[in-house]
Amino acid sequence: MRETVDDDTESFTDARAELQIHRNSDPVNLRLRLRYDYAGTRQTDSGADTSDFDPADRTTVSTEADFVVNDRVVFIGGIGLTHADDTNGSDCVRYSFREVFNTTMSAQALAPVVTDEYGDDLSFYQLYADYNWGQSQQESMNTYFTEAGWSQIDSVATPLGTSDFSSFLSQVPRDEADVLFLNHYGLDGANSLSQAIDRGLNEDVEIVMPLYNRPMAQAASGAIDGVFGTAAWDSQIDNEPSNQFTQAFQDEYDRIPSGVAQLAYAQTLQYAAAVERAGTFYPPEVIRQLEDYEYDNIGMGPETMRACDHQAHRAVPVVRGLPEDEQEQGQFFEIVELTPRDEIGYGCDEGPAAECDLGPYE
Amino acid sequence: MSDEPTETADAAEDGGAVVERTRRRFPSWSRAVESEWFVVGATTVAVALFPWLFARAPVVSDLLNGYQDLASLILIWGIFAMGFNLLLGYTGLLSFGHAAFWGGAAYAAGLFSTQVSSSPLLIVAAGTVFAALLAWVLGFVALRRGGIYFAILTLAFGQMMYYMALSPLSGITNGENGYTDVEVGQLFGSFHLRYPVPGLDWLLGTWQYVFVGAITVLCVALAYRVLNSPYGMVFRAIRENEQRAEFVGLNVWRYKLMAFIISGSLAGVAGSLFTIHGSYVPLESLYWTTSGEVVIMAVLGGVGSLFGPILGAGLYLYVENITSGIRELTVPLTDVVLLDGFGAYWHLILGLVFVAVIVLFPRGIWGLFRDVAAGIRRLGGGRR
Amino acid sequence: MFLVADGVVLVVALDRVITILLNGLQQGAIYVLVAIGLSIILGTLKFVNFAHGALYLIGTYAGLLVTLQIQPTGGRLADWGYATLGLGWGFLAALVIVPVVVFVVGLLMERFVARPFYDRPDTDQILLTFGLAIVVQEVFKILFGGQSYNFARPAWASGPVHLPVVGAFPEWRLYVIGITAVVVVLVYALIEYTDFGLVVRAGTRDAEMVQLLGIKLSRPYLMVFGVGAALAGVAGVVGGPLYAVNPNIGTEVLVPSFLVVVIGGVGSITGAVLGGILIGETLAILVAVAPQWSQVGIYLLAAIVLLARPQGLLGTEEVAP
């Protein structure tokens, strides 16, 4: 195996391939590295302890595609933490795979549950973070809730760098709107949701956070009480791989793993397994092993890593925030429904996938 | 301090005395050492050996745990820190907005690569020209104030550019995702930067390193020449005593602006190389913490010396990228764990070392080395 | 009401305008509290404190720990077995205790950080305090983890209050404005109507002359630093519940606060108040009119003021260091 690697100096100029996750919360600590040290074949040495990694807020790595193309490094699944549609739509590339669901899928999963809960023919108002994911999320919400019979009053962009949403929230027409979608992620989401509650918007409208993560829930605390959303993974998902991971993680770090921790570990293993199947690190071979691969071992039920757009098709957990007094360490949501994969998603010729052109293997 | 009464000190005479003293301090051998050829030659050798020592040499590289890519990155940040230091170390102006030149050039280089030409040399030229023009404009405005106001004005301009790139200009810059469409072509149309150098890849690694290294040597030569020209003398005079420099008829403001432009241009060279290196421009390259990072590098390494900031850049990136990966700090050669989760402390350690340097060794680590070396030389001389 | 944006005249309802102004006032209030300390320390002691944001950070975490009980999951404290931390004494206790704590931190900082550097160039002071700010931030990150905590608003002031014209407005934000106003009046009285304030105002202009009048300045300097720090502590407590709490909030509040100082004029309390309100309102109005430009706007405002009136709106040339 060592030989194959050495033959491949073109793509690996050094004994380490670096995968980078950019986080905006802390530009100084910009990079988190997952190192695949291939001297020890499948040893996964998470340079910075991934369990400590909380993508405190907007964690977008749609940019990784470009690292990938230029560096010829395979970016796999969950490393792409962005949920934006474009990532595996118009921006898709051969070298990138995505495990997490995109905004289309989270809207598809949310629409039936939320309309079922709040009723038909309602009108909704949206605020969204003005960047790739936020735009994508609000578009998806509009599409699938309109399809479900609701109508949009307005959708307003909030610029990045905003931590005080009071001016935007004060514009929400509380008499007209029935539901408010806050398409903010991470810390932004925690701030906008808390501020909305503080403003008493929940007295007049129902609030939905389309995408949750744990740091957001932790920072928003009691504000998430009863608020619907989707989450990448949660330790409460009850199946063999999930429970196994939760247990192993707890044994090692003495706390309940977050969705991101699960993603990091699961994807590292996916890559390692693909390398083993391929018998080489040579990226085109590894990529072929990953494409259309069927698996059921990371706790989200049976999945397919689709060859046409490199998007995993999998179940999406719809969750609801717990009241503050029921929240415990690492437990912030109740799982309302684990929407199975055949109820969501789209064909290779529809939706974002229709715009995807993966490009060459080499 | 500048409280000396002008009535007693004749500035021109004093300036002469400094030169005189400097000359006397260096005997002919030392003067040869300090000569431009020696500096450039030594830099070239050091740059050539660096990636091998760092990433591939037996024993040394295993101890260092370095890798090729980091070697180029260290040189790139080294150029940035050296340029920053031309301002702080030689004119005493502390800018907290150098991210504007680094990041501005990085974006300019990135846009240039997609819109005009993907030739690495032209990309660097474009980024540098942009940074120089930007430095001219910002310097023109910011240099109206000194001290704390200068620091805050530069900070404000830097932040303004960050937020411009983040929001109003996101159509061009791609906002918070950073600029991703960078296209890097082949050097002189024939060398792919990602390819190893035939026959010399054990030493230098890739063409990219050769490219970055050559530009580093050029920048060192340029900076050395500037500092040893009349300009450099004036810069130092301004740092020592601005009023006195003004008194002998120097247009201090113009020299400061020149220093600012040279400094910003070097930051621009580095920023353009950063774009080529990563084929990507992160938005954070404009954020004020980037300015803060280069401040730390320069001060850590040693302001007021040419190589100190490069050393500082290396140290900073090393700690950030290698030390931060150490999970357990153990007693050397044993398994005794001193500190678990050691890597998480890297930023704190840098902060503490930074504070210690300011309090204890204002000339930085390079200055400390020189003091120690001088001490040893003196000891040796004493024994003889 | 008419607001002009991009050449388009918008007709805006009165309640919207008042809401925007209130939002601006509230956002400015936190900057005012932080900036006053920064400004009097810079004006009187000629000391540039880039670590002033760290005092805000300390204030917020101290406030969090006095007010509530938290579970520090991400940091070393959790590893050391502190599953739950905090006194849970409620907000009013924090409002009393935290300023005292941060006051003491300020005294220590003056004695051991600032004083040895009074005679060093201001670039050295900036570098030192910048380094210190990093150290403090990292210590908090290591102890409490990098994640955000929820600093719940006190029960008696959470949720909305229904105001005439404006409608529902977050009650806590009114308290922020109120508490800031009271604190500013107290500090103003301290500086304007006491012998301590007299010495501070005189020392701001001509420290040597004050000493020539037989007054030892080391103690008022210590006090100024302590008071400035305590104000940052108050800001941390009242501002904490507004946003999620994490180790970065110190530097996040520092940069705009410096803008407030230079806009208002170094050493001037009324200047800091004016500057803070200007920045807050600029932010709030731009968010309503041209949200993309809101952040750019405050930096542009600062640059324009600095260039047109270098000593700041209410500052005097002589005080500028």
Added chain:
Amino acid sequence: MSLLELTDVDAFYGESHILRDVTMGVEEGEVCALLGRNGAGKTTTLRSISGTRPPEVRAGRISFKGEDVTAMAPEDISARGISLVPEERRIFPNLTVAENLHIAEVSENRSNTVGRSLGQVQVEHVGMTTEQVYEEFPRLGERKTQKAGTLSGGEQQMLAIARALKQNTDLLLLDEPYEGLAPQIIADVEDAIRRISESGTTILLVEQNAIAAMDISERCYVIDQGSIVFEGTADELRDDDDTRDRYLGV
């Protein structure tokens, strides 16, 4: 024993040697003048006496009432009864006239948060009260709520002197009190200095304007390039054409 004695004082600004072996004394109750050209070392002498830094006194001894005050901090020297009315007055322009006067009392107000105990120092006599000041300088009384920065040059000089007198002054150091004032105002200031002297306060007057200074003082020193070149009574100096010509240009 003279009230104030300087013995072989050498003072430096950084590396610049300004005062060289300055020896001089001021007797209790007299008005003594220190004369010299611009840059001769007059202000440096006063700054050395009052304890402000720079200059740095590296050799010699300055004693006041027999006590060595050479290395003392300015506030301690002030507390012992030496008050300085500096060149350019240095009143606090941002404070009102009343506040400018009040601040001179702060150091004695021990209950004040910032005040301090004077320790071993015996306070022998207290300075003028504010009422006495307003009596002495009625113009200041009229303008007591005005910001000091708005006063005229002469009024500012009066205020600076009044501020010094509010301290427990035994020795008043006046640095170029006539500088930049109109002739009739100079007369007013002269008048004030006489009255202060008559009330028993010792005065060391530093002037470039030798004629005016000789009018008012009993004894004179002339300083040139940091050294004392003449010592004698005002009459002696008046008669010494050579010294006046060489060192004072009059």
